[in-house]
Amino acid sequence: MRIQVSLFLATFVALFTFVSAQVHTGDADEAAEKAQQFFANQTTEEGSHTNNWAVLVSTSRFWFNYRHMANVLSMYRTVKRLGIPDSQIILMLSDDVSCNPRNTFPGTVYNNADRVIDLYGDQIEVDYRGYEVTVENFLRLLTDRWDEGVPRSKRLLTDENSNVFIYMTGHGGNEFLKFQDAEEIGAFDIAHAFAQMWEKKRYNELFFMIDTCQANTMYSRFYSPNILAVGSSKYDESSYSHHADVDVGVAVIDRFTYYNLEFLEQMDQTSNVTLQALFESYDPVVIHSEPGIRTDLFKRDLDKVKITDFLGSVQRVTVDTDEPQASILDNIKPAEVVIDKGFEGFPKLNLDDIPIKETLTTVSRIAIPLAAAYLTRRFQTKWSVDK
Amino acid sequence: MVLIPKEPKEHVERRANILVAYILTFVLLGMPLWLYTTSVERSPLPHDEMAYYDSTVTSELHIKVPVVFSGIDSDTAKDIEAELAQQLASQNIYGWGIIPSTEGVQIHIAEADTPTYTVDTQGQDIKITSPKNDLVKATVASILSVYKPEIQDFLRLVGRNKSKDDLAVIYSPQYYITFSLFHGGGVPVSWDIQPALKEYFDPLLNELQHVATFNVDTQVEHHAELSRKPEEIVDNQYVLTPGDLSTFINSASWGLSSVHKDPTLHFILYVPDIEDLPMHIQGSESDSFVVPQWGGVKLINGQTHFTKEQLKPILETFSAQLLTLLGAPAEPSSPAMRISALSRLFAVKALLISSQTLGSLSRLTKSLPSIAVPISTMNGVQKAIEDLKTSIESLELGKNWKAVYFAAESMKKAQEGFFEKMMVQQMYFPDEHKVAVYLPLLGPIFVVILTGFGRVLRERKARIGEEEAAQEALKGLSEEDRKKKKVTVVAGDVPI
Numbered sequence: 001m002r003i004q005v006s007l008f009l010a011t012f013v014a015l016f017t018f019v020s021a022q023v024h025t026g027d028a029d030e031a032a033e034k035a036q037q038f039f040a041n042q043t044t045e046e047g048s049h050t051n052n053w054a055v056l057v058s059t060s061r062f063w064f065n066y067r068h069m070a071n072v073l074s075m076y077r078t079v080k081r082l083g084i085p086d087s088q089i090i091l092m093l094s095d096d097v098s099c100n101p102r103n104t105f106p107g108t109v110y111n112n113a114d115r116v117i118d119l120y121g122d123q124i125e126v127d128y129r130g131y132e133v134t135v136e137n138f139l140r141l142l143t144d145r146w147d148e149g150v151p152r153s154k155r156l157l158t159d160e161n162s163n164v165f166i167y168m169t170g171h172g173g174n175e176f177l178k179f180q181d182a183e184e185i186g187a188f189d190i191a192h193a194f195a196q197m198w199e200k201k202r203y204n205e206l207f208f209m210i211d212t213c214q215a216n217t218m219y220s221r222f223y224s225p226n227i228l229a230v231g232s233s234k235y236d237e238s239s240y241s242h243h244a245d246v247d248v249g250v251a252v253i254d255r256f257t258y259y260n261l262e263f264l265e266q267m268d269q270t271s272n273v274t275l276q277a278l279f280e281s282y283d284p285v286v287i288h289s290e291p292g293i294r295t296d297l298f299k300r301d302l303d304k305v306k307i308t309d310f311l312g313s314v315q316r317v318t319v320d321t322d323e324p325q326a327s328i329l330d331n332i333k334p335a336e337v338v339i340d341k342g343f344e345g346f347p348k349l350n351l352d353d354i355p356i357k358e359t360l361t362t363v364s365r366i367a368i369p370l371a372a373a374y375l376t377r378r379f380q381t382k383w384s385v386d387k
Numbered sequence: 388m389v390l391i392p393k394e395p396k397e398h399v400e401r402r403a404n405i406l407v408a409y410i411l412t413f414v415l416l417g418m419p420l421w422l423y424t425t426s427v428e429r430s431p432l433p434h435d436e437m438a439y440y441d442s443t444v445t446s447e448l449h450i451k452v453p454v455v456f457s458g459i460d461s462d463t464a465k466d467i468e469a470e471l472a473q474q475l476a477s478q479n480i481y482g483w484g485i486i487p488s489t490e491g492v493q494i495h496i497a498e499a500d501t502p503t504y505t506v507d508t509q510g511q512d513i514k515i516t517s518p519k520n521d522l523v524k525a526t527v528a529s530i531l532s533v534y535k536p537e538i539q540d541f542l543r544l545v546g547r548n549k550s551k552d553d554l555a556v557i558y559s560p561q562y563y564i565t566f567s568l569f570h571g572g573g574v575p576v577s578w579d580i581q582p583a584l585k586e587y588f589d590p591l592l593n594e595l596q597h598v599a600t601f602n603v604d605t606q607v608e609h610h611a612e613l614s615r616k617p618e619e620i621v622d623n624q625y626v627l628t629p630g631d632l633s634t635f636i637n638s639a640s641w642g643l644s645s646v647h648k649d650p651t652l653h654f655i656l657y658v659p660d661i662e663d664l665p666m667h668i669q670g671s672e673s674d675s676f677v678v679p680q681w682g683g684v685k686l687i688n689g690q691t692h693f694t695k696e697q698l699k700p701i702l703e704t705f706s707a708q709l710l711t712l713l714g715a716p717a718e719p720s721s722p723a724m725r726i727s728a729l730s731r732l733f734a735v736k737a738l739l740i741s742s743q744t745l746g747s748l749s750r751l752t753k754s755l756p757s758i759a760v761p762i763s764t765m766n767g768v769q770k771a772i773e774d775l776k777t778s779i780e781s782l783e784l785g786k787n788w789k790a791v792y793f794a795a796e797s798m799k800k801a802q803e804g805f806f807e808k809m810m811v812q813q814m815y816f817p818d819e820h821k822v823a824v825y826l827p828l829l830g831p832i833f834v835v836i837l838t839g840f841g842r843v844l845r846e847r848k849a850r851i852g853e854e855e856a857a858q859e860a861l862k863g864l865s866e867e868d869r870k871k872k873k874v875t876v877v878a879g880d881v882p883i
Contacts, residue, residue, distance in 0.1 A: 048553070050553065050679050050680045050681075051680070051681075080639055083614075083634065083638065083639070084638075085638030085639060085643070085644060086639070086644060087638075087643075087644030087645065088638075123639075123640075136811065139811055140808075140811055143806075143810075143811065144806055145806050145807065145808050145809075145810055145811050146806075146808060147808055151646070152645065152646050152647060152648050153646075155648065157648055159557045160557075161557070161680065192755060195754075196751060199747040199750065199751055200744070200747055200805060201743075269614070269634050270630065270634065313638065314633050314634065315632075315633050315634075315635075315636060315678050315679070315681070316553075316633060316679060317629065317632045317633055317635070317676045317677065317678050317679070318554065318676060318677045318678075318679065319629070319632065319668060319669075319670055319671045319675075319676040319677075320671050320673050320675045320676060320677065320704070320707075320708070321670060321671060321672075326508055326720040327703055328591060328703065328706040328707055328710065328722045329587045329588070329590070329591060329699070329702060329703055329706055331508050331509045331720075331721060331722050332509075332590045332591045332594060332722045332723070333509045333510050333722075333723050334590070334593065334594065345596075345597065345788060345792055346560070346596055346597070346598075346599060346600045346792060346795075347600050
């Protein structure tokens with residue numbers, strides 16, 4: 001009988017797998033292949049970006065994951081130092097270790113036992129905090145699919161001229177990264193989100209860096225062009241923390257991020273250090289895992305890609321060489337416009353009209369409190385009579 | 388050996404019926420319900436139309452500049468139109484032309500010995516003189532040279548010219564313009580920006596409102612320090628090199644972040660700290676520069692208050708930068724003609740984005756079968772296509788303002804469809820995950836049903852065997868015995 005049951009089970013599983021594959025047509029490999037064909041004909045020009053964005057994500061909750069917050073805040077500090085404005089950094093911080101009761105140094109986060117740099121500092125803008133850091137929010141962020149009224153600070157408003165740097169850290173495994181100990185994001189999810197970004201021209205080039213166990217599996221499924229990906233450890237290999245601070249009581253930073261920072265701290269906004277140099281500085285012996293670099297989707301040579309192309313913001317400016325030839329303000333003349341029926345044109349702005357919204361008119365401002373007072377009084381007497 | 392009494396026949400039948408009922412419930416009720424609840428909403432999209440506009444919109448575009456000829460008869464006007472089209476076609480340029488209209492660019496043609504043309508610096512007037520026998524050719528040549536920058540921009544937009552426009556800000560139907568007065572130190576500074584804007588900038592803004600929505604705000608900020616001091620000092624003055632300028636905007640500490648999702652153009656009047664050395668920009672007499680797709684900066688040293696009149700030249704610089712940043716062609720210099728050209732180029736940009744968005748949406752929904760396509764997306768797509776058609780028609784009739792308005796509407800609707808909130812890709816579940824979810828749920832039920840199915844099969848087989856045995860037993864018996872025997876057999880109380 002037992003054999004029969006297991007046989008039935010086996011048939012059931014086989015049957016079910018077949019059915020599910022049939023019903024859920026979302027067979028990712030096939031979709032990826034199809035998508036690849038569709039996207040293949042699009043290319044971008046070399047090194048032509050005009051703005052930089054960064055998405056920095058830590059996904060782990062709880063005090064003992066202090067180092068993941070420190071990892072992501074270290075990258076935050078770096079991209080800010082190299083010139084990306086806060087409005088173009090999306091910082092997703094899954095837990096607030098700085099205010100954790102167990103933190104011996106309240107209001108601070110350090111990435112080193114020497115406690116020289118307080119990563120929490122004075123100027124920090126966390127865009128997604130605590131339980132807002134979810135897989136859904138991350139995917140919505142990348143694809144910009146939101147309710148109306150989601151504030152600008154929570155949105156990735158990139159365009160075809162944007163270079164985007166995405167850094168993720170947390171606990172992960174083969175082709176997944178855990179979010180908040182509750183859910184996980186798969187390598188396919190990120191790959192599809194990137195495909196949608198490319199399809200809607202939401203990036204020029206994208207640099208993906210991930211520090212987690214088996215990190216290199218996370219970028220294995222990417223298929224959209226112009227993506228450069230770096231991971232901290234290969235398949236079936238763990239990433240490790242660097243060192244612990246005995247006073248804080250936990251590990252304060254991961255090895256891969258530590259050595260990245262060690263390199264990045266030596267450069268500033270104007271330096272021409274290339275990504276090639278950064279990648280060459282990776283030493284598997286000290287990192288205790290084998291970092292992976294995926295370049296097949298990326299078109300430029302790494303020794304020509306400056307680190308500030310992704311982790312900083314260096315604007316190319318055009319100097320006005322001479323005075324404008326003819327005055328614009330003196331020569332402007334209203335055009336005759338014939339308005340068609342059913343077409344109003346764009347809404348007009350009048351500099352005289354500064355909208356001041358009065359929520360309550362004078363009448364209601366007096367009448368409402370009076371009415372409220374009257375009603376309260378009346379019901380009070382009624383209730384006291386009832387008693 | 389214990390003999391299990393044989394079940395009555397109706398029990399066996401009932402069991403079979405129960406099994407059938409279960410299986411039917413599963414197949415007829417359970418499966419459809421499961422399929423319905425796990426399927427994603429996918430409204431039908433007009434994929435053919437979407438793909439059509441995505442691939443052919445550039446050849447559908449026929450920009451026409453409305454012109455009013457004076458000084459010639461309508462036959463000559465037609466000749467000019469045809470000659471222009473032919474000349475452009477000979478250079479392999481299609482999609483740009485003129486259309487005689489009742490309003491628009493006034494082209495005055497007069498006879499003279501030498502062919503000349505002048506473009507009015509204010510309105511939309513072109514004066515052309517030409518010898519009588521060469522009138523058509525001279526007029527066409529003049530029109531072409533007046534509109535050369537616009538035609539080049541048009542060709543670049545439709546992808547027939549590979550160069551990239553790095554200056555112009557990304558197209559949007561709505562822009563924010565922020566005028567900022569930044570001071571490097573703590574000395575009080577002020578400016579009469581509101582009256583200045585009202586008197587000098589408002590007329591330009593009013594004209595620009597035809598091509599997009601513009602919002603204006605202003606701010607004053609102190610202690611706006613540079614992220615690092617310029618290194619070069621000449622004659623006791625800082626000289627800002629291009630390298631300094633590329634990191635001039637100190638985005639980290641200057642209050643420049645916008646709360647708006649539409650692009651913001653920043654215009655900064657920067658007054659270096661009065662207690663420090665004055666600053667000048669290398670190679671710029673006007674001490675101003677443009678940050679591509681972002682805004683413009685002008686340096687003024689040592690001034691703490693700016694009156695309305697003093698702000699005029701500054702606003703002049705900013706206006707020039709604004710038109711450049713919006714992507715208006717540099718020539719002709721008449722602002723009205725530049726804005727008119729801008730309306731056509733904006734319409735083309737919006738139509739291209741709209742049709743590309745439609746194409747992307749079509750490809751995306753085809754390549755990701757598990758993504759939802761809600762009905763609002765379908766509606767958005769349909770409206771986008773309608774407005775797209777209206778805009779293309781208006782362009783062809785020379786109605787620029789209408790064309791740019793509907794192009795913007797089309798783009799907005801297409802993007803609303805694409806960025807529909809519901810269209811977040813369902814998480815990708817590997818098959819093992821699905822088995823892990825469904826097995827504990829369905830496994831026990833399936834096991835019972837499958838074993839029950841096996842039992843019914845076995846019983847049926849046994850019964851058939853039994854009946855055959857009975858038939859065998861009845862062979863060769865008399866009619867009466869047969870009846871007797873049959874009764875006993877069918878009664879079923881004899882174990883086999």
